[in-house]
Amino acid sequence: MRIYHELNMKPLHLISVAITALLIGCYQSEEPVTTKTATIVNPPIPLAELSLVQHNGTAFDHTTLQGKWTLMFFGFTFCPDVCPTTLQLLALSLQKIEQSGIENAQVVFVSVDPERDTPERLEEYLAHFDEKFIGVTGELTDIESFTQSIGVVFAHNSLDESGFYAVDHTTVILMVNDKAELGGISSAPHKWEDIADDFMTVRAQ
Amino acid sequence: MKLNNRYYALLCGLTFVSLSCAQQTLEVLEPWVRIPPPGMNMLAGYGEFTNSSNSTIELVSAQSENFKSISFHISEIVDGISKMTKLESVLLRPGETARFEPGGKHLMISTPQYDERPEQVQIEFLSVSGKRYQVNFVFLNSEP
């Protein structure tokens, strides 16, 4: 059984809808900017207000995003396959971004499994990939309202024999600009070089 | 008459039936297990599984003294959402290859039983017909 933490109990593609609308509405007259795989959100969409917690215990809200350019990914630390794979790619992407002289880039991993992903656990987990990564957790309802506002869905599966449960989740990587607005979306399958290049393209907009 | 593997190997060696010797088994190319982040009890294993025998191999379970349990899983992206599903078995027809890779089929490995992580671990696969295949997996941070 899968319970979608979503209004209509099924995945809606708010982001796709938003983008399609934007593309039709606004993008036609602009000069096309080419990305490798990511979709540019133009004009950028302000993120909804959020009140979550960083792995170091401090608040995670718009002020954490302002002044920085962020790659944001959603997952859970008990995920053995997709999340570690993606975090590893993001570590390489961040390295490439930083090597090209960008100093205000950050990677944020938002947990969709806050019951298990405490700040302490996130800190230990993320340091394995890159000590600069920011882990974000919080009350389930606060995470839900944030993910719903940007079209990210997740669903907790039922327990298996060993007491483990997996969490289905959207695999997009969001590119958030320095005004806490959604500026780009990268969909799976992810390639670290493309993520870095597209991030820099979105940033140069 | 049923020959066990050892006799068969011996027989092959003696009679130089190298072709059939080489084709008696399950081959796994680049078997590896992802080094888990600290405190992480769920791991994933990968490799390219090829059935180089003349009969179908259906793997139904896997085990290792180094882990509490191992099962077959597949990660799939459906409508942009990553889902993980348990596979009851892995069927390989003669000559067929199944790639276990990040974001796809994988061995879902639970709870290490060792104190210090060894360089490699042996995992034994059991087929529906009762055959056992031992494969050594190395620990790596990313795909070889």
Ligand SMILES: [Cu+2]
């Ligand atoms: Cu799995």
